[in-house]
Amino acid sequence: MEPTDFAVTVVKGRRVGRREFLTAGAAGAGALLLAACGGSSTSTSTAKASSHAGLAKGGTLNLWTWPDYYAPANLKAFQAKTGTKLNIATYDSNDTAFAKLNTAGGASFDIVVPTSDFVPVMAQHGLLQKLDHSRIPLQYVDPKLLRKVFDPHNDYSIPKDYGTIGVIYNPAVVKHPIRTWQDYLDAGAQPGVSGKVELADVPDETLGIALWAEGKDWNTDNLADLRHAAEVMKAFAKHVHAFNEFDVSGVTSGAVVMAVVTQGTAREMMLQKKSLKFVIPQPQSELWVDNYCITAKAPDVNQAYSFIDYMLQPAHQLKDCAFIGYPTALPNLQSKLPASVPLRNEIFISPADFNRLVPHVIHPAIQGTVENLYSEIQAAAA
Amino acid sequence: MALGRSLLGLSPLAWLCLLFVVPLGFTVVYAFAHATYGGVQIGFTLTNFKQALGGFYLSIFLRTLRFAATGTLLCFVVAVPLAYFIARKIKRFRGLFIVLLLIPFWTSFLIRTLAWETLLAPNGPVRDGLNFLHLHHGLLNVLDTPTAVFIGIVYGYLPLMAMPLFVAFDRIPRDLTEASADLGSGRLGTFLRVTLPLARPGVAAGCLLTFVPMTGEYVIPALLGGDKGVLMGGLIANQYLTAQNFALGSAMAVLILAVLGVFVFMLARTTGGFRPVPQ
Numbered sequence: 245m246e247p248t249d250f251a252v253t254v255v256k257g258r259r260v261g262r263r264e265f266l267t268a269g270a271a272g273a274g275a276l277l278l279a280a281c282g283g284s285s286t287s288t289s290t291a292k293a294s295s296h297a298g299l300a301k302g303g304t305l306n307l308w309t310w311p312d313y314y315a316p317a318n319l320k321a322f323q324a325k326t327g328t329k330l331n332i333a334t335y336d337s338n339d340t341a342f343a344k345l346n347t348a349g350g351a352s353f354d355i356v357v358p359t360s361d362f363v364p365v366m367a368q369h370g371l372l373q374k375l376d377h378s379r380i381p382l383q384y385v386d387p388k389l390l391r392k393v394f395d396p397h398n399d400y401s402i403p404k405d406y407g408t409i410g411v412i413y414n415p416a417v418v419k420h421p422i423r424t425w426q427d428y429l430d431a432g433a434q435p436g437v438s439g440k441v442e443l444a445d446v447p448d449e450t451l452g453i454a455l456w457a458e459g460k461d462w463n464t465d466n467l468a469d470l471r472h473a474a475e476v477m478k479a480f481a482k483h484v485h486a487f488n489e490f491d492v493s494g495v496t497s498g499a500v501v502m503a504v505v506t507q508g509t510a511r512e513m514m515l516q517k518k519s520l521k522f523v524i525p526q527p528q529s530e531l532w533v534d535n536y537c538i539t540a541k542a543p544d545v546n547q548a549y550s551f552i553d554y555m556l557q558p559a560h561q562l563k564d565c566a567f568i569g570y571p572t573a574l575p576n577l578q579s580k581l582p583a584s585v586p587l588r589n590e591i592f593i594s595p596a597d598f599n600r601l602v603p604h605v606i607h608p609a610i611q612g613t614v615e616n617l618y619s620e621i622q623a624a625a626a
Numbered sequence: 627m628a629l630g631r632s633l634l635g636l637s638p639l640a641w642l643c644l645l646f647v648v649p650l651g652f653t654v655v656y657a658f659a660h661a662t663y664g665g666v667q668i669g670f671t672l673t674n675f676k677q678a679l680g681g682f683y684l685s686i687f688l689r690t691l692r693f694a695a696t697g698t699l700l701c702f703v704v705a706v707p708l709a710y711f712i713a714r715k716i717k718r719f720r721g722l723f724i725v726l727l728l729i730p731f732w733t734s735f736l737i738r739t740l741a742w743e744t745l746l747a748p749n750g751p752v753r754d755g756l757n758f759l760h761l762h763h764g765l766l767n768v769l770d771t772p773t774a775v776f777i778g779i780v781y782g783y784l785p786l787m788a789m790p791l792f793v794a795f796d797r798i799p800r801d802l803t804e805a806s807a808d809l810g811s812g813r814l815g816t817f818l819r820v821t822l823p824l825a826r827p828g829v830a831a832g833c834l835l836t837f838v839p840m841t842g843e844y845v846i847p848a849l850l851g852g853d854k855g856v857l858m859g860g861l862i863a864n865q866y867l868t869a870q871n872f873a874l875g876s877a878m879a880v881l882i883l884a885v886l887g888v889f890v891f892m893l894a895r896t897t898g899g900f901r902p903v904p905q
Contacts, residue, residue, distance in 0.1 A: 343867065487854065611663065612663075
């Protein structure tokens with residue numbers, strides 16, 4: 245009776261919310277427009293110079309990645325240009341990605357695209373290989389995304405795209421102004437808002453809200469702090485309508501008036517309902533970065549570098565950005581993205597906000613406890 | 627000839643051993659092993675079982691049993707009229723009705739559940755229909771509540787309850803129900819005192835086929851129930867998939883297996899449920 249496919253069992257699990265299976269029609273139209281103004285690619289291709297290796301021809305490449313995470317035009321052009329056959333397998337959560345790589349079944353994958361919090365865990369388990377930076381066009385990667393806590397020397401990961409989480413709300417119903425995470429917790433308890441609030445279905449982010457509200461570091465491995473945060477969220481849980489960070493129909497229909505979502509999901513909701521507001525609450529929030537990594541046992545290393553090189557080219561990053569609705573790693577992306585992409589500014593994070601964002605790191609020793617605390621919060625919501 | 631037949635008889639046994647008993651053996655071994663993140667160290671420890679019997683898990687287990695019992699009862703209430711109708715009242719197009727009952731069951735379980743998520747959306751088709759009929763107005767507040775979960779559960783598990791009931795009702799000879807009517811019993815009386823007791827094997831089989839899988843159910847509450855309220859299946863899945871604690875997940879699974887095994891055994895003994903009712 246139960247679906248036995250792991251991808252199915254975690255369809256509401258970590259990070260699936262921001263991996264939209266439906267790209268907004270507007271994003272698709274944006275991609276078409278970018279293809280039309282793809283003339284800019286010629287000027288940058290001559291600037292490639294010698295800081296990276298040429299594209300490898302032929303062979304195959306096995307991608308282990310999130311679904312719908314590359315502009316189809318880019319994938320087609322890559323296969324046409326290099327003759328490399330692309331085999332794409334997808335996962336819906338970082339846990340699935342890790343679990344499969346950790347078994348013999350993951351030996352054939354070349355590239356994996358984990359979120360930042362899983363890069364250290366994968367590296368510690370010997371699942372990733374060290375990257376040769378001379379083969380990667382780092383001039384097309386924004387320095388503000390490099391040398392972060394989860395990979396201080398970018399030994400294992402190269403940023404692909406990034407984002408944050410914040411609060412989207414209907415200002416007509418949520419009269420309490422949302423400036424801090426404590427405001428979110430207080431507003432959720434107000435009549436008219438209680439019972440119409442959503443939390444992300446991600447354990448770390450849920451506990452993180454309580455930790456941020458108290459001004460603590462959400463990367464703490466202090467069990468007392470985590471348990472206290474769980475108690476705060478358990479008390480809040482009775483106001484929760486659902487644990488869902490991608491309930492577009494719920495928020496746009498008005499059944500949900502406040503939710504914790506990524507900025508890309510917020511943009512999708514605002515495209516459908518203009519009156520919604522999105523804010524990244526004080527004092528801190530999450531910076532998540534999805535990264536290109538090459539697996540330790542990758543059979544097609546040359547094709548892997550070739551793919552990363554190709555996808556990091558500015559024109560291709562612009563196409564990816566318009567397709568997935570999240571900012572890719574290109575420097576000065578905001579000024580380069582065409583104005584025709586709808587709500588284009590909602591894709592990006594202001595520099596002031598960006599400096600308040602902190603990436604998360606998984607601590608294997610306490611992850612079991614974190615999961616259990618989250619289960620208790622979910623149980624308290626019922 | 628005898629050798630050929632026994633070889634043929636051995637292949638299901640071999641299949642059962644390889645694909646069922648061996649993995650189960652792995653689970654039992656893991657349940658006693660030392661847990662690490664993403665793996666196990668084979669050994670012998672009872673820590674996993676102690677954890678699995680901890681306060682929170684025990685309360686979730688009891689809640690899961692309650693949930694499965696409610697779901698089974700709801701399925702039973704819906705399936706009995708359906709199965710009775712097909713078995714006793716439909717003569718010519720009976721095969722068609724059976725096929726109509728089974729075809730959704732053969733399609734993807736997840737797609738059917740997701741379809742309910744679309745149908746029950748706050749501004750979705752069900753709301754439009756109900757508002758049109760003036761039975762409701764405004765947004766539909768069913769999704770992400772227990773109501774939606776039980777709608778999904780009954781919808782998903784109905785064939786499992788209805789088919790054994792259908793077979794059991796079908797086997798009851800008409801002479802007996804006619805005799806009951808001749809002796810002055812009304813239709814409801816005949817049903818309660820003759821038909822239903824004679825269908826006991828079907829009732830037992832149907833209840834078992836729905837109750838046991840329901841104790842492991844967690845996808846429907848996650849999709850239709852807003853992922854609130856944790857059930858045992860979800861806890862075990864979490865241990866394997868997100869906490870990467872295979873040892874604890876295995877210990878929980880072994881415990882549930884033991885409890886349900888005892889339950890099924892007792893059910894079979896007390897109801898005499900699986901022996902065919904003497905005609």
